Amino acid sequence: MIKHPEFSYKPDDSEREKASNSYLMSLIAIMVGVPLPVANLLATGIFYLGNRKGPYFTRWHCTQAMLSQVTIFVVNVITVGWTLSIVFGSGELANTYIAWVITAMLINLTEFVMTIYTAIVTRKGRHVEWWFWGPLTNAVCKP
Amino acid sequence: MKKPLLQLFLSILVIAGIWYGLSRIDFLGETTTESIGRETEKKLGELLLKQLELQHPRSANDSLLSVIENIHRELCDSNGVDPESIDIHLFDSSVINAAVIPGRNIIIFTGLLDYTENADEFAGVLAHELAHITENHVMERLQREFGITLLMTLSGMDAGTEIISNVLRILTTTAYSRQHEREADEKAFEYMVETGWDPAHLANFLLRISTKTRDGVTAPQWIQTHPDPRDRAAAIIEKSNKLSLDEDAFRPVSDSDWQSLVSQ
Numbered sequence: 001m002i003k004h005p006e007f008s009y010k011p012d013d014s015e016r017e018k019a020s021n022s023y024l025m026s027l028i029a030i031m032v033g034v035p036l037p038v039a040n041l042l043a044t045g046i047f048y049l050g051n052r053k054g055p056y057f058t059r060w061h062c063t064q065a066m067l068s069q070v071t072i073f074v075v076n077v078i079t080v081g082w083t084l085s086i087v088f089g090s091g092e093l094a095n096t097y098i099a100w101v102i103t104a105m106l107i108n109l110t111e112f113v114m115t116i117y118t119a120i121v122t123r124k125g126r127h128v129e130w131w132f133w134g135p136l137t138n139a140v141c142k143p
Numbered sequence: 144m145k146k147p148l149l150q151l152f153l154s155i156l157v158i159a160g161i162w163y164g165l166s167r168i169d170f171l172g173e174t175t176t177e178s179i180g181r182e183t184e185k186k187l188g189e190l191l192l193k194q195l196e197l198q199h200p201r202s203a204n205d206s207l208l209s210v211i212e213n214i215h216r217e218l219c220d221s222n223g224v225d226p227e228s229i230d231i232h233l234f235d236s237s238v239i240n241a242a243v244i245p246g247r248n249i250i251i252f253t254g255l256l257d258y259t260e261n262a263d264e265f266a267g268v269l270a271h272e273l274a275h276i277t278e279n280h281v282m283e284r285l286q287r288e289f290g291i292t293l294l295m296t297l298s299g300m301d302a303g304t305e306i307i308s309n310v311l312r313i314l315t316t317t318a319y320s321r322q323h324e325r326e327a328d329e330k331a332f333e334y335m336v337e338t339g340w341d342p343a344h345l346a347n348f349l350l351r352i353s354t355k356t357r358d359g360v361t362a363p364q365w366i367q368t369h370p371d372p373r374d375r376a377a378a379i380i381e382k383s384n385k386l387s388l389d390e391d392a393f394r395p396v397s398d399s400d401w402q403s404l405v406s407q
Contacts, residue, residue, distance in 0.1 A: 092322045099165035103158060132150035139147060 002114065003134065007127035008143065011057035016125050018054060019061035022047055023119035026065050027112070040076070044069040056143045061122055064130060064137040065115075071133075072111055079104045184282060187297060187310075188246020194311050195234060195250060202233040202253055207404045211251065213395045214266050218273060221338040229276060239352075241268055242315045243275045245282060250315075256405045258352055261398040267335060267345025274330030280323045281314070288313060328375055332382060343383040346376035 011019070025047040026040060048066040051058050079101060085091030118128045129135070202208060211231055219226035229247045236252040243249055249272045259265045275281060285294055289310070297306060318324070335342040353372035396404065 090321065092320060093171065094322065095168065095170050096162075096166045098170040099162050099168070102165050103162045106161065107158065132147055132154055135150060136147040 001110075001131045002117070003129045004121075004126055005129060007057060007060075009057075011055065011125055015055045015057040016123055018051055018058040020119045020123035022051070022058070022062040022065040023115045023122065026069050027115050027119065038073065038077075040069045041066075041073045056141075057127075060137060060141050061118075061128075063141040064133050067136055067140075068111060068115075068130065068133045072108065075104050075107050183294065185246040186299075187285075187294065188244050188248050190297070190307055191244045191311050191314070192232065192248060192250075194307050195232075195244075199234040199236040199238075199252070202235045204233070204253075204404070204407050207253075207256070207407065208233050210262065210396050210401070210404060211265070211269075214262060214269060215249075215273075217395065218266065218270055218334055218338050222334050224273065224277060229273070240315060241272055243272050243281050244311070244314055245285065247276050249273070249276070253405075259348060259401070259405070260351075261344070262396045262401045263340055263344035264348035265401075266338070266340055266395075267331060267342065267348055270331035270334040270338075271327050271345065273334060274327040275319070275323070278323070278326055278330060280319055280327065284319060284323070285310065285314075324375075328379065332379060336386060341383060341386070342379050346379040346383065349373075349376040349379075 022044070026044045028043065044062075044066045048062045051062045053059075054062075082091065082097060082100065086093055086097065091097075114130060118130070121128050129137070208231070211233065215229070215231055216226045218224075219229070229249060232248060232250045234250060234252050237254040238252040239254040239258055241249065241251045241255050249269070251269075255268065256265060259268075289297070297310065319327070331345060332342045335345065349372040353376075
Protein backbone atom coordinates (compact mmCIF):
# COMPACT_ATOMS: atom_id res chain seq x y z
CA MET A 1 0.00 0.00 0.00
CA ILE A 2 2.83 2.41 0.89
CA LYS A 3 6.37 2.56 -0.47
CA HIS A 4 9.36 4.70 0.54
CA PRO A 5 11.51 5.14 -2.57
CA GLU A 6 14.40 7.62 -2.52
CA PHE A 7 13.37 11.09 -3.71
CA SER A 8 15.51 12.77 -6.39
CA TYR A 9 16.88 15.27 -3.86
CA LYS A 10 16.79 16.02 -0.13
CA PRO A 11 13.92 18.45 0.60
CA ASP A 12 14.50 21.37 2.96
CA ASP A 13 12.44 22.04 6.08
CA SER A 14 9.97 24.41 4.41
CA GLU A 15 9.22 21.88 1.65
CA ARG A 16 8.71 19.11 4.19
CA GLU A 17 6.34 21.28 6.19
CA LYS A 18 4.21 22.19 3.15
CA ALA A 19 4.20 18.61 1.89
CA SER A 20 3.06 17.43 5.31
CA ASN A 21 0.43 20.21 5.47
CA SER A 22 -1.07 19.08 2.16
CA TYR A 23 -2.06 15.82 3.88
CA LEU A 24 -3.16 17.60 7.06
CA MET A 25 -5.39 19.74 4.85
CA SER A 26 -7.18 16.67 3.51
CA LEU A 27 -7.27 15.27 7.05
CA ILE A 28 -9.17 18.30 8.32
CA ALA A 29 -11.44 18.08 5.32
CA ILE A 30 -12.25 14.43 6.07
CA MET A 31 -13.93 15.55 9.31
CA VAL A 32 -16.30 17.79 7.33
CA GLY A 33 -16.17 15.65 4.24
CA VAL A 34 -18.23 12.68 5.29
CA PRO A 35 -21.58 14.46 4.93
CA LEU A 36 -20.24 16.95 2.36
CA PRO A 37 -17.83 15.11 0.05
CA VAL A 38 -16.97 18.20 -1.98
CA ALA A 39 -15.31 19.81 1.08
CA ASN A 40 -12.44 17.33 0.86
CA LEU A 41 -11.75 18.16 -2.71
CA LEU A 42 -12.09 21.90 -2.27
CA ALA A 43 -9.70 22.10 0.68
CA THR A 44 -7.02 19.95 -0.94
CA GLY A 45 -7.57 21.58 -4.35
CA ILE A 46 -7.10 25.09 -2.93
CA PHE A 47 -3.93 24.01 -1.14
CA TYR A 48 -2.69 22.37 -4.35
CA LEU A 49 -3.32 25.55 -6.37
CA GLY A 50 -1.46 27.58 -3.75
CA ASN A 51 1.59 25.33 -4.10
CA ARG A 52 1.52 24.30 -7.74
CA LYS A 53 4.56 26.50 -8.45
CA GLY A 54 6.36 25.42 -5.32
CA PRO A 55 9.38 23.09 -5.04
CA TYR A 56 9.06 19.62 -6.59
CA PHE A 57 8.79 17.72 -3.25
CA THR A 58 5.92 19.96 -2.11
CA ARG A 59 4.19 19.85 -5.51
CA TRP A 60 4.53 16.09 -5.69
CA HIS A 61 2.87 15.51 -2.33
CA CYS A 62 0.18 18.15 -2.92
CA THR A 63 -0.64 16.31 -6.16
CA GLN A 64 -0.76 12.90 -4.48
CA ALA A 65 -3.00 14.30 -1.72
CA MET A 66 -5.30 15.92 -4.26
CA LEU A 67 -5.57 12.87 -6.53
CA SER A 68 -6.44 10.69 -3.55
CA GLN A 69 -9.14 13.19 -2.58
CA VAL A 70 -10.63 13.03 -6.09
CA THR A 71 -11.03 9.27 -5.64
CA ILE A 72 -12.49 9.57 -2.16
CA PHE A 73 -14.78 12.30 -3.50
CA VAL A 74 -16.23 9.88 -6.06
CA VAL A 75 -16.78 7.21 -3.38
CA ASN A 76 -18.45 9.67 -0.99
CA VAL A 77 -20.62 11.24 -3.70
CA ILE A 78 -21.96 7.77 -4.55
CA THR A 79 -22.63 7.14 -0.85
CA VAL A 80 -24.38 10.46 -0.24
CA GLY A 81 -26.35 10.25 -3.51
CA TRP A 82 -27.50 6.72 -2.71
CA THR A 83 -28.47 7.75 0.84
CA LEU A 84 -30.46 10.76 -0.40
CA SER A 85 -32.28 8.57 -2.92
CA ILE A 86 -33.34 6.32 -0.05
CA VAL A 87 -34.36 9.15 2.27
CA PHE A 88 -36.08 11.41 -0.26
CA GLY A 89 -36.45 9.38 -3.47
CA SER A 90 -37.49 5.97 -4.65
CA GLY A 91 -34.39 4.16 -3.37
CA GLU A 92 -34.85 1.34 -0.91
CA LEU A 93 -32.84 0.22 2.07
CA ALA A 94 -31.19 -3.01 0.95
CA ASN A 95 -28.26 -5.24 1.87
CA THR A 96 -26.31 -3.91 -1.14
CA TYR A 97 -26.66 -0.34 0.19
CA ILE A 98 -25.51 -1.26 3.71
CA ALA A 99 -22.63 -3.23 2.20
CA TRP A 100 -21.64 -0.18 0.14
CA VAL A 101 -21.76 2.14 3.18
CA ILE A 102 -19.45 -0.22 5.09
CA THR A 103 -17.13 -0.49 2.06
CA ALA A 104 -17.06 3.32 1.73
CA MET A 105 -16.30 3.63 5.45
CA LEU A 106 -13.43 1.15 5.08
CA ILE A 107 -12.04 3.12 2.12
CA ASN A 108 -12.30 6.39 4.07
CA LEU A 109 -10.72 4.81 7.14
CA THR A 110 -7.83 3.38 5.12
CA GLU A 111 -7.24 6.74 3.47
CA PHE A 112 -7.47 8.46 6.88
CA VAL A 113 -4.80 6.21 8.41
CA MET A 114 -2.55 6.54 5.35
CA THR A 115 -2.95 10.32 5.46
CA ILE A 116 -1.94 10.60 9.12
CA TYR A 117 1.04 8.32 8.58
CA THR A 118 2.18 10.18 5.46
CA ALA A 119 1.77 13.62 7.08
CA ILE A 120 4.10 12.50 9.91
CA VAL A 121 6.66 10.81 7.67
CA THR A 122 6.89 13.55 5.02
CA ARG A 123 7.42 16.09 7.83
CA LYS A 124 10.59 14.12 8.60
CA GLY A 125 11.63 14.41 4.95
CA ARG A 126 10.93 10.84 3.87
CA HIS A 127 9.25 10.32 0.53
CA VAL A 128 6.03 8.28 0.54
CA GLU A 129 4.33 6.78 -2.52
CA TRP A 130 0.87 5.29 -2.13
CA TRP A 131 -0.53 2.34 -4.07
CA PHE A 132 -2.03 3.60 -7.36
CA TRP A 133 -1.80 7.31 -6.43
CA GLY A 134 2.02 7.23 -6.23
CA PRO A 135 2.59 5.96 -9.80
CA LEU A 136 -0.25 8.21 -11.01
CA THR A 137 1.40 11.24 -9.38
CA ASN A 138 4.74 10.26 -10.96
CA ALA A 139 2.96 10.25 -14.32
CA VAL A 140 1.39 13.71 -13.96
CA CYS A 141 3.85 15.62 -11.76
CA LYS A 142 7.27 16.20 -13.34
CA PRO A 143 10.31 17.94 -11.79
CA MET B 144 0.95 4.96 -17.31
CA LYS B 145 0.46 1.18 -17.36
CA LYS B 146 1.31 0.73 -13.68
CA PRO B 147 -1.33 3.11 -12.25
CA LEU B 148 -3.97 1.64 -14.57
CA LEU B 149 -3.13 -1.88 -13.45
CA GLN B 150 -3.18 -0.81 -9.81
CA LEU B 151 -6.48 1.03 -10.35
CA PHE B 152 -7.96 -2.11 -11.90
CA LEU B 153 -6.74 -4.24 -8.98
CA SER B 154 -8.08 -1.69 -6.46
CA ILE B 155 -11.51 -1.67 -8.11
CA LEU B 156 -11.46 -5.47 -8.11
CA VAL B 157 -10.66 -5.58 -4.37
CA ILE B 158 -13.30 -2.94 -3.52
CA ALA B 159 -15.92 -4.72 -5.63
CA GLY B 160 -14.99 -7.99 -3.92
CA ILE B 161 -15.39 -6.47 -0.45
CA TRP B 162 -18.68 -4.88 -1.47
CA TYR B 163 -19.99 -8.12 -2.97
CA GLY B 164 -18.84 -10.13 0.04
CA LEU B 165 -20.53 -7.74 2.47
CA SER B 166 -23.72 -7.63 0.42
CA ARG B 167 -24.06 -11.39 0.89
CA ILE B 168 -24.55 -10.74 4.61
CA ASP B 169 -28.23 -10.56 5.45
CA PHE B 170 -28.21 -7.23 7.34
CA LEU B 171 -31.97 -6.78 6.99
CA GLY B 172 -33.02 -10.38 7.66
CA GLU B 173 -34.56 -10.70 4.17
CA THR B 174 -33.41 -14.13 3.14
CA THR B 175 -34.29 -16.40 6.00
CA THR B 176 -37.64 -17.51 4.62
CA GLU B 177 -36.60 -21.11 4.10
CA SER B 178 -36.15 -21.58 7.82
CA ILE B 179 -39.88 -21.37 8.54
CA GLY B 180 -40.45 -24.58 6.60
CA ARG B 181 -42.85 -25.45 3.81
CA GLU B 182 -45.18 -27.33 6.15
CA THR B 183 -45.73 -24.31 8.41
CA GLU B 184 -46.25 -22.14 5.36
CA LYS B 185 -48.81 -24.60 4.02
CA LYS B 186 -50.67 -24.73 7.34
CA LEU B 187 -50.73 -20.95 7.50
CA GLY B 188 -52.09 -20.84 3.96
CA GLU B 189 -54.88 -23.29 4.82
CA LEU B 190 -55.85 -21.16 7.82
CA LEU B 191 -55.95 -18.02 5.76
CA LEU B 192 -58.07 -19.74 3.11
CA LYS B 193 -60.54 -20.84 5.80
CA GLN B 194 -60.63 -17.28 7.01
CA LEU B 195 -61.34 -16.07 3.49
CA GLU B 196 -64.14 -18.60 3.13
CA LEU B 197 -65.73 -17.09 6.24
CA GLN B 198 -65.76 -13.74 4.47
CA HIS B 199 -66.47 -14.60 0.81
CA PRO B 200 -68.16 -17.54 -0.93
CA ARG B 201 -66.12 -19.54 -3.44
CA SER B 202 -67.19 -18.94 -7.02
CA ALA B 203 -69.45 -21.56 -8.55
CA ASN B 204 -68.50 -20.46 -12.07
CA ASP B 205 -66.63 -23.63 -13.03
CA SER B 206 -66.26 -22.64 -16.69
CA LEU B 207 -64.49 -19.44 -15.67
CA LEU B 208 -62.31 -21.27 -13.18
CA SER B 209 -61.38 -23.78 -15.86
CA VAL B 210 -60.27 -21.01 -18.24
CA ILE B 211 -58.30 -19.35 -15.44
CA GLU B 212 -56.57 -22.66 -14.72
CA ASN B 213 -55.73 -23.05 -18.42
CA ILE B 214 -54.12 -19.61 -18.42
CA HIS B 215 -52.26 -20.49 -15.24
CA ARG B 216 -51.06 -23.79 -16.71
CA GLU B 217 -49.89 -22.12 -19.90
CA LEU B 218 -47.96 -19.47 -17.95
CA CYS B 219 -46.36 -22.07 -15.68
CA ASP B 220 -45.49 -24.57 -18.44
CA SER B 221 -43.83 -21.87 -20.53
CA ASN B 222 -41.73 -20.68 -17.61
CA GLY B 223 -40.54 -23.86 -15.93
CA VAL B 224 -42.92 -23.56 -12.97
CA ASP B 225 -44.83 -26.64 -11.82
CA PRO B 226 -48.50 -25.62 -12.22
CA GLU B 227 -49.58 -28.33 -9.77
CA SER B 228 -47.53 -26.69 -7.01
CA ILE B 229 -49.75 -23.60 -7.09
CA ASP B 230 -53.46 -23.46 -6.27
CA ILE B 231 -55.83 -20.91 -7.72
CA HIS B 232 -58.86 -19.89 -5.64
CA LEU B 233 -61.69 -17.87 -7.11
CA PHE B 234 -63.96 -16.01 -4.71
CA ASP B 235 -67.26 -14.33 -5.51
CA SER B 236 -66.81 -10.78 -4.36
CA SER B 237 -67.10 -7.26 -5.69
CA VAL B 238 -63.64 -6.61 -4.23
CA ILE B 239 -61.33 -5.69 -7.09
CA ASN B 240 -58.29 -7.60 -6.01
CA ALA B 241 -55.99 -10.57 -6.47
CA ALA B 242 -53.34 -11.64 -4.00
CA VAL B 243 -50.99 -14.36 -2.92
CA ILE B 244 -51.19 -16.12 0.41
CA PRO B 245 -48.68 -18.57 1.93
CA GLY B 246 -48.53 -22.15 0.73
CA ARG B 247 -48.37 -21.12 -2.96
CA ASN B 248 -52.00 -20.01 -3.19
CA ILE B 249 -53.28 -17.31 -5.52
CA ILE B 250 -56.64 -15.80 -4.61
CA ILE B 251 -58.72 -13.96 -7.17
CA PHE B 252 -61.89 -12.01 -6.54
CA THR B 253 -64.44 -11.91 -9.33
CA GLY B 254 -64.59 -8.12 -8.93
CA LEU B 255 -61.17 -7.91 -10.54
CA LEU B 256 -62.22 -10.07 -13.48
CA ASP B 257 -65.12 -7.71 -14.17
CA TYR B 258 -62.55 -5.01 -14.80
CA THR B 259 -60.63 -6.99 -17.42
CA GLU B 260 -61.50 -6.59 -21.11
CA ASN B 261 -59.96 -9.86 -22.21
CA ALA B 262 -58.16 -12.95 -20.94
CA ASP B 263 -54.77 -11.49 -21.84
CA GLU B 264 -55.19 -8.68 -19.34
CA PHE B 265 -56.08 -11.16 -16.65
CA ALA B 266 -53.05 -13.25 -17.68
CA GLY B 267 -50.89 -10.18 -16.96
CA VAL B 268 -52.31 -9.86 -13.45
CA LEU B 269 -51.91 -13.59 -12.88
CA ALA B 270 -48.30 -13.46 -14.12
CA HIS B 271 -47.63 -10.68 -11.58
CA GLU B 272 -49.08 -12.72 -8.72
CA LEU B 273 -47.25 -15.82 -9.93
CA ALA B 274 -44.02 -13.85 -9.75
CA HIS B 275 -44.70 -12.99 -6.10
CA ILE B 276 -44.79 -16.75 -5.46
CA THR B 277 -41.72 -17.73 -7.47
CA GLU B 278 -39.73 -14.89 -5.91
CA ASN B 279 -40.90 -15.92 -2.42
CA HIS B 280 -42.09 -12.41 -1.61
CA VAL B 281 -45.00 -13.48 0.59
CA MET B 282 -43.03 -15.24 3.28
CA GLU B 283 -40.26 -12.62 3.22
CA ARG B 284 -42.90 -9.99 3.84
CA LEU B 285 -44.72 -11.90 6.57
CA GLN B 286 -41.47 -12.69 8.36
CA ARG B 287 -40.56 -9.04 8.32
CA GLU B 288 -43.99 -8.02 9.64
CA PHE B 289 -44.52 -10.77 12.21
CA GLY B 290 -41.25 -12.63 12.79
CA ILE B 291 -40.65 -16.37 12.44
CA THR B 292 -41.75 -17.29 15.99
CA LEU B 293 -45.14 -15.62 15.68
CA LEU B 294 -45.75 -17.18 12.26
CA MET B 295 -44.97 -20.63 13.69
CA THR B 296 -47.45 -19.94 16.51
CA LEU B 297 -50.06 -18.66 14.05
CA SER B 298 -49.98 -21.89 12.08
CA GLY B 299 -51.34 -23.68 15.16
CA MET B 300 -54.28 -21.30 15.63
CA ASP B 301 -57.85 -21.49 14.32
CA ALA B 302 -59.46 -19.49 11.57
CA GLY B 303 -61.60 -16.67 12.93
CA THR B 304 -59.08 -15.42 15.43
CA GLU B 305 -58.28 -11.74 15.25
CA ILE B 306 -54.63 -12.21 14.46
CA ILE B 307 -55.36 -14.53 11.50
CA SER B 308 -57.76 -11.88 10.17
CA ASN B 309 -55.00 -9.36 10.62
CA VAL B 310 -52.51 -11.42 8.58
CA LEU B 311 -55.11 -11.82 5.84
CA ARG B 312 -55.88 -8.11 5.88
CA ILE B 313 -52.20 -7.27 5.51
CA LEU B 314 -51.75 -9.68 2.61
CA THR B 315 -54.81 -8.45 0.71
CA THR B 316 -54.95 -4.74 1.49
CA THR B 317 -51.40 -3.51 2.01
CA ALA B 318 -48.55 -3.13 -0.44
CA TYR B 319 -45.40 -5.15 -0.91
CA SER B 320 -42.17 -3.18 -0.88
CA ARG B 321 -41.44 -1.22 -4.04
CA GLN B 322 -38.51 -3.54 -4.71
CA HIS B 323 -40.78 -6.60 -4.58
CA GLU B 324 -43.37 -4.96 -6.81
CA ARG B 325 -40.73 -3.99 -9.34
CA GLU B 326 -39.34 -7.53 -9.32
CA ALA B 327 -42.84 -9.00 -9.75
CA ASP B 328 -43.56 -6.66 -12.68
CA GLU B 329 -40.27 -7.54 -14.37
CA LYS B 330 -40.84 -11.25 -13.83
CA ALA B 331 -44.46 -10.98 -15.03
CA PHE B 332 -43.15 -9.31 -18.19
CA GLU B 333 -40.76 -12.24 -18.76
CA TYR B 334 -43.50 -14.79 -18.07
CA MET B 335 -45.85 -13.13 -20.56
CA VAL B 336 -43.17 -12.95 -23.24
CA GLU B 337 -42.10 -16.57 -22.72
CA THR B 338 -45.75 -17.62 -23.03
CA GLY B 339 -46.04 -15.63 -26.25
CA TRP B 340 -48.48 -13.09 -24.85
CA ASP B 341 -48.04 -9.37 -25.22
CA PRO B 342 -47.14 -7.81 -21.82
CA ALA B 343 -48.71 -4.58 -23.07
CA HIS B 344 -52.06 -6.12 -22.06
CA LEU B 345 -50.99 -5.82 -18.44
CA ALA B 346 -50.02 -2.19 -19.09
CA ASN B 347 -53.42 -1.53 -20.72
CA PHE B 348 -55.19 -3.01 -17.72
CA LEU B 349 -53.10 -0.92 -15.32
CA LEU B 350 -53.79 2.29 -17.21
CA ARG B 351 -57.51 1.67 -17.53
CA ILE B 352 -58.04 0.52 -13.97
CA SER B 353 -56.10 3.48 -12.60
CA THR B 354 -58.47 5.99 -14.16
CA LYS B 355 -61.73 4.10 -14.25
CA THR B 356 -64.42 4.84 -11.69
CA ARG B 357 -67.01 2.26 -11.00
CA ASP B 358 -69.77 2.16 -8.41
CA GLY B 359 -68.19 5.10 -6.68
CA VAL B 360 -64.93 3.19 -6.18
CA THR B 361 -62.16 5.35 -7.54
CA ALA B 362 -59.16 3.25 -6.60
CA PRO B 363 -59.61 -0.53 -6.77
CA GLN B 364 -57.84 -2.46 -4.04
CA TRP B 365 -55.40 -4.15 -6.41
CA ILE B 366 -54.20 -0.70 -7.40
CA GLN B 367 -54.14 0.72 -3.87
CA THR B 368 -51.80 -2.06 -2.83
CA HIS B 369 -49.34 -1.40 -5.65
CA PRO B 370 -47.09 1.50 -6.72
CA ASP B 371 -48.32 4.12 -9.21
CA PRO B 372 -49.89 2.10 -12.07
CA ARG B 373 -49.00 4.74 -14.66
CA ASP B 374 -45.28 4.39 -13.92
CA ARG B 375 -45.56 0.62 -14.01
CA ALA B 376 -47.52 0.70 -17.28
CA ALA B 377 -45.00 3.08 -18.85
CA ALA B 378 -42.12 0.76 -17.93
CA ILE B 379 -43.95 -2.25 -19.41
CA ILE B 380 -44.92 -0.42 -22.63
CA GLU B 381 -41.37 0.82 -23.13
CA LYS B 382 -40.04 -2.73 -22.97
CA SER B 383 -42.96 -4.14 -25.00
CA ASN B 384 -42.20 -1.83 -27.92
CA LYS B 385 -38.91 -3.65 -28.48
CA LEU B 386 -40.62 -7.04 -28.74
CA SER B 387 -41.67 -9.02 -31.77
CA LEU B 388 -44.28 -11.50 -30.62
CA ASP B 389 -45.80 -14.43 -32.43
CA GLU B 390 -49.20 -13.36 -33.78
CA ASP B 391 -50.44 -16.96 -33.68
CA ALA B 392 -49.61 -17.51 -30.03
CA PHE B 393 -52.03 -19.57 -27.97
CA ARG B 394 -55.00 -17.59 -26.72
CA PRO B 395 -57.04 -19.27 -24.01
CA VAL B 396 -60.34 -17.71 -25.00
CA SER B 397 -61.68 -15.02 -27.34
CA ASP B 398 -62.51 -11.57 -25.97
CA SER B 399 -66.26 -12.08 -26.35
CA ASP B 400 -66.15 -15.52 -24.71
CA TRP B 401 -64.12 -14.07 -21.84
CA GLN B 402 -66.64 -11.29 -21.32
CA SER B 403 -69.55 -13.70 -21.31
CA LEU B 404 -67.74 -16.06 -18.90
CA VAL B 405 -66.95 -13.25 -16.50
CA SER B 406 -70.48 -11.87 -16.56
CA GLN B 407 -72.09 -15.26 -15.78
